[in-house]
Amino acid sequence: MIRARREALGCHSLIRGDCLSVMRRMPIGSVDVVVTSPPYNLGLAYRSYKDSLSEENYLTWMEAICRKIARVMRDDGSFFLNIAGSSAQPWLPFELMVRLREIFNLQNHISWVKSIAVGEITYGHFKPVNSSRYVNRNHEHVFHLTKRGDVEIDRLGAGVPFTDKTNIPRRQHGEDRRCRGDTWYIPYETVRSKTARFSHPSTFPVALPERCIRLHGVRSDMVVLDPFMGTGTSLIAAESLGVRGIGIESDTGYVRIARKRLRSMLQQTG
Numbered sequence: 497m498i499r500a501r502r503e504a505l506g507c508h509s510l511i512r513g514d515c516l517s518v519m520r521r522m523p524i525g526s527v528d529v530v531v532t533s534p535p536y537n538l539g540l541a542y543r544s545y546k547d548s549l550s551e552e553n554y555l556t557w558m559e560a561i562c563r564k565i566a567r568v569m570r571d572d573g574s575f576f577l578n579i580a581g582s583s584a585q586p587w588l589p590f591e592l593m594v595r596l597r598e599i600f601n602l603q604n605h606i607s608w609v610k611s612i613a614v615g616e617i618t619y620g621h622f623k624p625v626n627s628s629r630y631v632n633r634n635h636e637h638v639f640h641l642t643k644r645g646d647v648e649i650d651r652l653g654a655g656v657p658f659t660d661k662t663n664i665p666r667r668q669h670g671e672d673r674r675c676r677g678d679t680w681y682i683p684y685e686t687v688r689s690k691t692a693r694f695s696h697p698s699t700f701p702v703a704l705p706e707r708c709i710r711l712h713g714v715r716s717d718m719v720v721l722d723p724f725m726g727t728g729t730s731l732i733a734a735e736s737l738g739v740r741g742i743g744i745e746s747d748t749g750y751v752r753i754a755r756k757r758l759r760s761m762l763q764q765t766g
């Protein structure tokens with residue numbers, strides 16, 4: 497077992513440790529938003545975490561972690577869980593969601609679209625998939641889980657301007673902003689090397705946690721937790737929105753990268 501190590505950077509906390517045991521010691525109801533992407537059990541090459549549990553062990557582990565998330569989350573908090581299946585384990589995200597029914601309500605189900613064909617034009621990066629059985633996997637799930645299913649969200653805070661501006665007076669909208677819906681196109685930035693993606697096999701773009709936090713609604717005194725912090729992307733999003741972030745990561749090397757990213761952002765902003 498690794499002993500947890502906590503450090504402060506600006507208003508944020510970076511914790512090197514096992515999220516299950518760290519969350520066990522966090523105060524009940526102390527977090528407003530949890531936004532995270534756990535390992536997907538795909539056999540990815542993380543620095544130290546072995547991403548290849550049996551399906552049953554993975555589901556049991558994830559259920560235990562989600563119970564701890566419910567413990568540290570406020571009753572009016574939001575848990576955004578980013579996860580995807582694979583051709584080898586297509587049922588996995590759905591199996592997990594069925595288990596989580598006992599703990600959470602599924603308030604919104606968002607599709608994070610990483611690449612898309614609109615008509616004959618493609619956007620984003622298409623991974624080369626050569627298969628006679630499967631189409632390209634272009635999207636992942638973002639499950640918005642809440643304790644009672646009645647958390648008021650800020651649809652316009654995460655919204656988009658109207659394309660047809662005549663809608664604004666015609667439909668008596670107070671501002672040029674509408675709900676963006678449950679399909680979020682957020683491509684990865686183009687990178688030329690692994691190091692540009694922080695030598696981590698599965699980061700998400702900053703815009704993803706940022707939009708989740710905005711959708712919940714930003715308050716200056718709020719706390720955002722990412723129990724699988726990886727390279728610290730959720731903390732970068734928290735910093736960009738001026739809210740406090742707590743990140744937990746079991747691998748020392750990834751904590752180092754998160755620290756470096758956050759420190760350089762804090763230096764830039766002042």
Ligand SMILES: C[S@@+](CC[C@H](N)C(=O)[O-])C[C@H]1O[C@@H](n2cnc3c(N)ncnc32)[C@H](O)[C@@H]1O
Binds near residue numbers: 535698744
């Ligand atoms: C999908 S990645 C998260 C990537 C992150 N969203 C980013 O943008 O960098 C999952 C992370 O969970 C970490 N991890 C695995 N088991 C853990 C545990 N028990 N406690 C904390 N972190 C863990 C892995 O080392 C890995 O970095």
